[in-house]
Amino acid sequence: AQTVTQSQPEMSVQEAETVTLSCTYDTSESNYYLFWYKQPPSRQMILVIRQEAYKQQNATENRFSVNFQKAAKSFSLKISDSQLGDTAMYFCASPRAGGGADGLTFGKGTHLIIQP
Amino acid sequence: GAGVSQTPSNKVTEKGKYVELRCDPISGHTALYWYRQSLGQGPEFLIYFQGTGAADDSGLPNDRFFAVRPEGSVSTLKIQRTERGDSAVYLCASSPTSGDYNEQFFGPGTRLTVL
Numbered sequence: 453a454q455t456v457t458q459s460q461p462e463m464s465v466q467e468a469e470t471v472t473l474s475c476t477y478d479t480s481e482s483n484y485y486l487f488w489y490k491q492p493p494s495r496q497m498i499l500v501i502r503q504e505a506y507k508q509q510n511a512t513e514n515r516f517s518v519n520f521q522k523a524a525k526s527f528s529l530k531i532s533d534s535q536l537g538d539t540a541m542y543f544c545a546s547p548r549a550g551g552g553a554d555g556l557t558f559g560k561g562t563h564l565i566i567q568p
Numbered sequence: 569g570a571g572v573s574q575t576p577s578n579k580v581t582e583k584g585k586y587v588e589l590r591c592d593p594i595s596g597h598t599a600l601y602w603y604r605q606s607l608g609q610g611p612e613f614l615i616y617f618q619g620t621g622a623a624d625d626s627g628l629p630n631d632r633f634f635a636v637r638p639e640g641s642v643s644t645l646k647i648q649r650t651e652r653g654d655s656a657v658y659l660c661a662s663s664p665t666s667g668d669y670n671e672q673f674f675g676p677g678t679r680l681t682v683l
Contacts, residue, residue, distance in 0.1 A: 456610075485669045495657060497611070497674035504669070543610050554624065554666050555601050558610030 454479055456546050458559035465534055466567050472519075473529045473562045475544030481505075484547050486520070487556065488529045491541040500542070503527065531564075539566045570594070572675035574660050580681045581650055589645040589678045593662030600643050601672060602635055603659040611659050617643060618666050650682045 455478045465471045477486065488500040503511045503520050510518050515535075519528045527546075531538055541563050545556040573592040581587050593600050598619055603611035613627040620640045628634075632650075637643040647654055657679050661672035 487671075489674075495659075495677045495679075497659065497661070497672075499671050502669075502671065545610075548613055554599065554618075555603075555613040555616050555627070556611075556672065557613070558603075560608070561610050 454546055454548055454557040456544050456557050456559040458544055458562050460562045461560070462563040462565070464565040464567060467534060467536060469534055470530065470532045471534055471564065473531075473542050473544075473564065475527045475529070475559055477525050477527060477544070477546040477557075479525070479546055481547065486518075486527045487545040488516075488518070488527075489543045489545060489558075490538075491543060491561070492539075497543070501529065534566045536566050536568060538564060540564060572660055572662050572673050574658075574675040574678050576678060577676065578679045578681070580683065582683050583650060583652060585650050585682075587647050587650055587680065589647075589658050589680070591643045591645070591660030591662075591675060593641065593643070593660070594673055595641075597662035597664055597673070598640070599663040599666040599670070600637060601661045601663070602643070602645050603661065605657040605659055605677070607656070614645070614658075616666075623666070647680075650680075652682050655680055655682045 457476045486503045489497045515532045541561045543561045544559045548555040575590045600617040602614040605611045615625040617637045632648045635645045657677040659677045661674045663670040
């Protein structure tokens with residue numbers, strides 16, 4: 453079974469600081485995508501960033517970037533210049549299984565709090 | 569355009585009752601997923617549809633849970649003889665096609681409380 457581990461249940465930083473959320477995963481696939489989703493109190497999951505395992509270059513979306521270490525199966529999310537609106541639960545996700553199976557396996561999440 | 573919608577947003581029921589949770593995916597999306605999110609946990613996969621058929625229902629916890637998507641659009645998750653342990657947020661997501669690379673667009677979820 454695929455597993456995704458987020459070891460930081462909660463993090464708190466000051467506005468404008470940089471914060472890194474960690475994630476490790478387990479997969480037997482050679483090519484796959486990894487995802488970070490944000491879930492604000494409204495419950496609606498929103499895709500933050502996506503990384504293809506075959507790509508050497510780390511994905512970047514504005515203030516969000518990843519540090520993808522394929523050999524270590526590590527996929528951390530870096531948020532630069534954090535804003536109050538970044539306060540939310542953040543979930544790391546990997547494909548649920550290979551062989552054509554679909555759907556995602558999620559970690560337990562990290563509750564990120566941005567302090568004014 | 570309109571996103572994924574789910575109704576009701578909240579449902580309170582008594583132990584032993586039957587409930588239906590509805591998901592309206594983004595128009596044209598052929599893949600549809602149901603997840604269950606218990607308190608303090610990440611979403612857990614329940615079932616996945618490609619078109620009208622359930623391509624993978626291996627995440628359904630037991631035979632009290634069933635889901636349909638008769639016309640390849642709206643889906644209904646049905647829970648019979650509800651138990652207190654079924655209390656959770658049920659999330660629906662859709663995607664243009666199947667495949668691990670696709671972004672899944674989530675609805676706001678239905679919070680189910682079984683008393």
